[in-house]
Amino acid sequence: MSYAVEIKNLDKYFGKFQALKNINLEISEGEVFAYIGPNGAGKSTTIRVLLGILNATRGTAKVFGKDAWKDAVEIHKRIAYVPGDVNLWPNLTGGEVIDLFVNLRGKHDKALRQRLIKDFNLDPTKKCRTYSKGNRQKVALVAAFASDVDLYILDEPTSGLDPLMEQVFQDCVMEQKNKGKGVFLSSHIMSEVERLCDRVGIIREGEVVQVGTLDDLRHLTRYAMTVTTKNTIEGLDKLDGVHDIVKESYGLHFYVDTAKMGPIINHLNQFEIIKLESTPPSLEELFMQHYKKEGA
Numbered sequence: 001m002s003y004a005v006e007i008k009n010l011d012k013y014f015g016k017f018q019a020l021k022n023i024n025l026e027i028s029e030g031e032v033f034a035y036i037g038p039n040g041a042g043k044s045t046t047i048r049v050l051l052g053i054l055n056a057t058r059g060t061a062k063v064f065g066k067d068a069w070k071d072a073v074e075i076h077k078r079i080a081y082v083p084g085d086v087n088l089w090p091n092l093t094g095g096e097v098i099d100l101f102v103n104l105r106g107k108h109d110k111a112l113r114q115r116l117i118k119d120f121n122l123d124p125t126k127k128c129r130t131y132s133k134g135n136r137q138k139v140a141l142v143a144a145f146a147s148d149v150d151l152y153i154l155d156e157p158t159s160g161l162d163p164l165m166e167q168v169f170q171d172c173v174m175e176q177k178n179k180g181k182g183v184f185l186s187s188h189i190m191s192e193v194e195r196l197c198d199r200v201g202i203i204r205e206g207e208v209v210q211v212g213t214l215d216d217l218r219h220l221t222r223y224a225m226t227v228t229t230k231n232t233i234e235g236l237d238k239l240d241g242v243h244d245i246v247k248e249s250y251g252l253h254f255y256v257d258t259a260k261m262g263p264i265i266n267h268l269n270q271f272e273i274i275k276l277e278s279t280p281p282s283l284e285e286l287f288m289q290h291y292k293k294e295g296a
Contacts, residue, residue: 002028002029002065003026003027003028003029003062003065004027004028004029004030004031004063004064004150004151004182004184005025005026005027005033005050005061005062005063005151005182005184006025006026006027006060006061006062006063006065007023007024007025007026007046007049007050007059007060007061007062008024008059008060009022009023009024009058009059009060010022010023010024010046010049010056010058010059010060010061011023011056011057011058011059012042012045012049012054012056012057013057018206019042019045019206020042020045020046020049020056020206021205021206021207022059022207023042023046023059023203023206023207023208024208025201025208025211027182027184027199028182029064029150029151029180029182030177030180030181030182031182031183031198031199032173032177032182032183032185032196032197032198033182033183033184033185033197033198033199033200033201034185034186034187034193034196034197034199034200034201035047035184035185035186035187035201035203036186036187036188036193036200036201036202036203036283036287037202037203037204038188041203041204041205041206042203042205042206042207043155043186043203044084044155044186045206046203047081047153047155047184047186049061049068049069050063050068050153050184051068051072051076051079051081051153052068052069052071052072052075052076055069056068056069063075063078063079063151064078064150064151077105078149078150078151079149079150079151079152079153080143080144080145080147080149080151080152080153081144081152081153081154081155082137082140082141082144082152082153082154082155082157083140083155083156083157084155084156084157084159084186085133085159086133086136086137086139086140087136088128088131088136088139089128090127090128090129091127091128091129092127092128093124093125093126093127093128094122094123094124094125094126094128094131094135094138094139095117095124095125097128097139097143098113098117098124098139098142098143098146101143101144101147102143102146102147105147105148105149107148108146108147108148109146109148112145112146113142113146116141116142116145116146116172117142119168119171119172120138120141120142120165120168121138121165122135122138122139122142123135132160133159133160134160134161134162134165136160137157137158137159137160137161138161138165140157141157141169141172145172145175145176149181150181150182151181151182151183151184152173152176152181152182152183152184152185153184154183154184154185154186154187155186156186156187156188157169157185157187158187158189158192166189166192169192170192170195170196173185173196174196177196183196185197190282190283190284190287193283194214194282194283197214198213199211199212199213200212200213200214200217200283200286202286202287214283214286217283217286218258218280218281218286219258219259220286220289221258221281221285221286221289222243222255222256222257222258222281223255223256223258223261223278223279223280223281224253224254224255224278224279224281225253225254225255225256225264225276225277225278225279226248226250226251226252226253226275226276226277227251227252227268227273227275227276227277228250228251228273228274228275228276229251229268229271229272229273229274230271230272230273230274231271231272232271233252233268233271234271235267236252236254236264236267236268239260239263239264239267240260240263241256241257241259241260241261241263241264242254242255242256242260242264243255243256243257250275251275256278261278
């Protein structure tokens with residue numbers, strides 16, 4: 001299989017501090033991959049290694065089969081990068097910065113550039129020193145999505161954007177996904193990740209603790225269930241996989257281990273179900289599961 005990103009046994013030290021601990025990731029070409037974790041977990045450090053900004057202490061990082069450190073110039077011809085805090089030349093206009101970035105690649109789609117400027121509601125004639133944080137992000141996003149590349153590396157790219165512009169960003173990612181382009185997305189916005197991404201990697205204190213599709217990860221936690229029955233439910237508390245039963249005016253609310261769902265529903269059927277609601281765990285719940293500490 002051809003991988004857009006391949007990281008093996010990657011460690012990164014800053015002095016005695018170990019920022020990355022034995023990172024292993026394989027991201028296929030054309031895949032949209034979310035890399036999630038709190039500030040300081042190691043997301044940006046991983047991305048900087050992939051960009052050739054930092055050299056790994058141990059292990060390997062490859063992008064399109066090339067060494068991220070040694071072949072950085074060749075790799076950058078096929079990738080676009082947007083950081084979470086964009087700094088621009090203060091005396092250039094937004095339009096001039098966009099043109100500078102896209103022209104470095106030799107060619108670009110001018111109609112696409114104009115459409116993106118309109119979609120992101122950006123005034124390209126203003127000097128960059130007058131832009132808010134959100135508008136600086138827009139400049140970087142327009143420059144990235146106007147470029148014909150194979151992989152977009154986006155590190156908290158919607159930081160500073162309002163909800164309407166976040167929607168525009170998500171539409172742009174979906175457009176690239178439909179074209180078969182790959183996206184490596186670091187994000188704190190769970191709804192964004194759930195909508196866009198094929199797989200998710202959770203990083204905690206420099207270690208990747210879980211990688212998989214949302215369906216793969218959801219087996220790790222419980223479904224919330226609400227049930228109303230014609231007859232009084234008995235024996236539910238004795239079933240394996242049922243947790244935190246609460247009696248409400250409308251019926252019972254409880255949590256169910258995914259693997260035990262079938263036997264529990266069969267048990268409820270004998271009391272003549274009137275209404276049954278089952279809610280899968282959100283990505284945020286999956287994420288928080290990995291950050292619960294003993295006693296918290």
